[in-house]
Amino acid sequence: MRLELKDITKQFPGVLANDRISIAADRGEVLGLLGENGAGKSTLMNILSGLYRPDAGEILIDGSPRAFTDPRQAIEAGIGMVHQHFQLVPVFDVVEAVALGAESVSGLFGTLDRSTARTRVVELSERYNLNVNPDARIEDLPVGVRQRVEILKALYRQSDILVLDEPSAVLTPFETEELFGIIRGLAKAGTTVIFITHKLNEVLEVADRITVLRRGRVAGTVDPKATTREELANLMVGRDVELRVTKGPAHPGEIVLQLRNLHVRDDRGHMAVRDVNLEIRAGEIVALAGVQGNGQTELVEAIVGLRTVDSGEINLDAHSIKAVSPRHISDEGVAHIPEDRMRDGLIGYMTVAENFILDSYHREPYSRGMRLDGKAIAAAAEQAVKDYDIRTPSIETYAGSLSGGNQQKVIVAREFSRPVKLVVASQPTRGLDVGSIEYIHRRIVEQRDQGAAILIVSTELEEVLAVGDRIAVMQGGEVVGIVEGADATFEKVGMLMGGVH
Amino acid sequence: MSRVGRALKPAFVPLLAIITAFIVGSIFILVTDFENLSKLGTDPVGAIGGALNTIVSAYSAMLLGALGDPARISAALANPTPRAVAAAIRPITETLVAASPLIFTGLAVAISFRSGVFNIGVEGQFVLGAFGATAAAIALKGEPMWLIILVATISGVLTGALWGFIPGFLKARTGAHEVITTIMLNYVAAQVVLFGLRSDFLRLETGDQPISKVLSDFVRIPLIFNLPAIRLHWGFVLALVMAVIVSWFLFKTTKGFELRASGFNTTAAKYAGMSAGGSIMLAMALSGGLAGMGGAMEVLGTVPQMSNDISSGYGFNAIALALLAGNRPLGIVAAALLFGALRTGGGLMQVKTGIPLDLLFFIQALVIMFVAAPGLIRAMWFLDRRRKGPDEPDAPAAPQAPAAEGSAA
Numbered sequence: 001m002r003l004e005l006k007d008i009t010k011q012f013p014g015v016l017a018n019d020r021i022s023i024a025a026d027r028g029e030v031l032g033l034l035g036e037n038g039a040g041k042s043t044l045m046n047i048l049s050g051l052y053r054p055d056a057g058e059i060l061i062d063g064s065p066r067a068f069t070d071p072r073q074a075i076e077a078g079i080g081m082v083h084q085h086f087q088l089v090p091v092f093d094v095v096e097a098v099a100l101g102a103e104s105v106s107g108l109f110g111t112l113d114r115s116t117a118r119t120r121v122v123e124l125s126e127r128y129n130l131n132v133n134p135d136a137r138i139e140d141l142p143v144g145v146r147q148r149v150e151i152l153k154a155l156y157r158q159s160d161i162l163v164l165d166e167p168s169a170v171l172t173p174f175e176t177e178e179l180f181g182i183i184r185g186l187a188k189a190g191t192t193v194i195f196i197t198h199k200l201n202e203v204l205e206v207a208d209r210i211t212v213l214r215r216g217r218v219a220g221t222v223d224p225k226a227t228t229r230e231e232l233a234n235l236m237v238g239r240d241v242e243l244r245v246t247k248g249p250a251h252p253g254e255i256v257l258q259l260r261n262l263h264v265r266d267d268r269g270h271m272a273v274r275d276v277n278l279e280i281r282a283g284e285i286v287a288l289a290g291v292q293g294n295g296q297t298e299l300v301e302a303i304v305g306l307r308t309v310d311s312g313e314i315n316l317d318a319h320s321i322k323a324v325s326p327r328h329i330s331d332e333g334v335a336h337i338p339e340d341r342m343r344d345g346l347i348g349y350m351t352v353a354e355n356f357i358l359d360s361y362h363r364e365p366y367s368r369g370m371r372l373d374g375k376a377i378a379a380a381a382e383q384a385v386k387d388y389d390i391r392t393p394s395i396e397t398y399a400g401s402l403s404g405g406n407q408q409k410v411i412v413a414r415e416f417s418r419p420v421k422l423v424v425a426s427q428p429t430r431g432l433d434v435g436s437i438e439y440i441h442r443r444i445v446e447q448r449d450q451g452a453a454i455l456i457v458s459t460e461l462e463e464v465l466a467v468g469d470r471i472a473v474m475q476g477g478e479v480v481g482i483v484e485g486a487d488a489t490f491e492k493v494g495m496l497m498g499g500v501h
Numbered sequence: 502m503s504r505v506g507r508a509l510k511p512a513f514v515p516l517l518a519i520i521t522a523f524i525v526g527s528i529f530i531l532v533t534d535f536e537n538l539s540k541l542g543t544d545p546v547g548a549i550g551g552a553l554n555t556i557v558s559a560y561s562a563m564l565l566g567a568l569g570d571p572a573r574i575s576a577a578l579a580n581p582t583p584r585a586v587a588a589a590i591r592p593i594t595e596t597l598v599a600a601s602p603l604i605f606t607g608l609a610v611a612i613s614f615r616s617g618v619f620n621i622g623v624e625g626q627f628v629l630g631a632f633g634a635t636a637a638a639i640a641l642k643g644e645p646m647w648l649i650i651l652v653a654t655i656s657g658v659l660t661g662a663l664w665g666f667i668p669g670f671l672k673a674r675t676g677a678h679e680v681i682t683t684i685m686l687n688y689v690a691a692q693v694v695l696f697g698l699r700s701d702f703l704r705l706e707t708g709d710q711p712i713s714k715v716l717s718d719f720v721r722i723p724l725i726f727n728l729p730a731i732r733l734h735w736g737f738v739l740a741l742v743m744a745v746i747v748s749w750f751l752f753k754t755t756k757g758f759e760l761r762a763s764g765f766n767t768t769a770a771k772y773a774g775m776s777a778g779g780s781i782m783l784a785m786a787l788s789g790g791l792a793g794m795g796g797a798m799e800v801l802g803t804v805p806q807m808s809n810d811i812s813s814g815y816g817f818n819a820i821a822l823a824l825l826a827g828n829r830p831l832g833i834v835a836a837a838l839l840f841g842a843l844r845t846g847g848g849l850m851q852v853k854t855g856i857p858l859d860l861l862f863f864i865q866a867l868v869i870m871f872v873a874a875p876g877l878i879r880a881m882w883f884l885d886r887r888r889k890g891p892d893e894p895d896a897p898a899a900p901q902a903p904a905a906e907g908s909a910a
Binding site (some may be wrong): 282336338367 | 752754757759761762765766768772774775
């Protein structure tokens, strides 16, 4: 089916999220919708799926205008959404999860007709090469397969238009390739696919047509065969983007962090970090690359004191911090930018000022004895807002209402506003727009040049290559290789990440 | 928005909820007013007029009963004899007396909710606090009264705090869910009190009921006004002071900061180096202590002696109250005054109009229900439904609902 959105406009308090956006995708076409966070992609998709109603503009399917007042109508019109965060019941098996809400029933009392559903699931899975075991439990499946279950769910509801929202965010490079294969197959069979992403190379690889959104408007529609990464990046941010981080050569000094034969277990008791040896010196950035879930999270938690070490040593400035509380480690000058901003780094319902003092409220000048010094806190927070260019209406605004980039700036401001000798940054730029990424990188390099030792954990190859003075690659809980930044290439690190030594 | 406007904003929905509850309450009066209903066929105008009249007289009786009779007040102003003044201020002082235990228990609930723990055991902590105060007072009998009051109050606070600390400790150390443990400890508290009141040391010598010796014979918190039949004592002032202290503690101290941080987001608090277990235990102990203080004030100032029914559900009403007040200490005071006024005003309404006291519980319950469903209130008053849009278009993932606000269940 041909899908067309015409002059869609949606206004939120203070933000014009969609400003006369028009996009179109033909039957069997893959439309790449590219844009930074905040460009209006999600709003547009929420309008398409019936969650929001546009203030103006219309949705045309095969030329006839449709208005959705709730998601059910969008589903009935043949629009299937695969959200970034999966909507699957973990304890269901694949057939149940797929049929949920569209169950086939039989008999007088509406008994669930599992076999009919199962037959259809198997048939769809085979037709589109999805390779999903219909009887597996959702919680036992890897994320890549769960995503295919989501796609199955849409197909099961006879969607002719499939919308994928940032589908590669959770996938390994290999799984992403598989996904692209599936998308091509679907398109060939006549499904219209809308692929939303902020990753340039992905749209270039899979889309038949690319529409770029910027600040709620269409910045341009291009043919992937006739464009370049640079042109797309320009359209996305509206200026020339520097994809590399400007930094001088590193001047490594003393060893600040030393990991020796470190073993750490994950929540389920499996050994997640195996025999890791790593040294980070003052004035250098070590980037820890690896696909999500290869022990990086556990490694970082062990360093900052949030997870018990199974065996081995963690030394900070030559003394052990293996069994020391997070508070002490932080007080010793370890800054931690956690992986999940909203869950671990900020308290959404507390103000910017309160979040700014979250791990130093117990020290001068923010408190004297048990009393918090509101004036000192406000002054420091105002200063941080200015220094770190945090865009917030005031320091009394809830942190949860800021954009992702500004939330991350609050965390970075907090962590860097005290004497720092080691920075542990997990996915410091995940989900941020190009402007914020640049900014955060610059701040981290600044810390390095002031003599801090830096450990950056990232799953983004580009980031790893751009910031790392040395690059360590983690795979299956082990550090499988350490490459000098100067010698590192996309292929070399990518192969190590994928387990090819 | 002006400062005043911003300060009043959180009161907006609760106020509408209260107004709505009274309107629905009047419908309830209408449909149970059989006398006027039966006339509807023969004399519709008279029936409607009569029904309206019932509503007006019911609510005005409630108002008089809660705040005072203007006629008596002007009489007292004209001729201020102790009897006349007492008659004029008795309703309002009774309202304050009824509000006092609600303020203590409401603060107790609020401090725990703010910290992300659901202390449903305020009832038990209140009762045990009263019991602890009683035991200390009887043990000290004969000492100077101010000392008895002081020691008995401290004893009540500590007993309540201990009763709160136990589930806090269990949660921090073993993960036992505090909702279950506190509810169960309410029963244990009631039995402990019954058991204690059967001992010869505490029991009233005459009779074999589980009622304590009469405390008012030898210890009594001083009255604020020394007038005939006015019960208002300094415990009410202490309640107000505690509201200010709790507010200060939560928002202006490092410990309060830790409690609120843990309450909103335990993992982020942990990442920031705070001790989750410590916060839970502290919050529960403080909550229990406040409830215990309330119990002590009740037994040392308001009622003559300790008995098993010292609390008429204060601990449970407090949960509703904290919800209505959005866990804001000063909001607790306002909500407690409202509940207190309903209790005292209801008495006069029942006497004057024959409308049963149950109407008030009906209204109270409606207020809570409406506060818990702000969307319903906004729809009923044709207000703009909370705009669906996120503040930031591509980040609609709202922070998780604050554990403290409104999610008691």
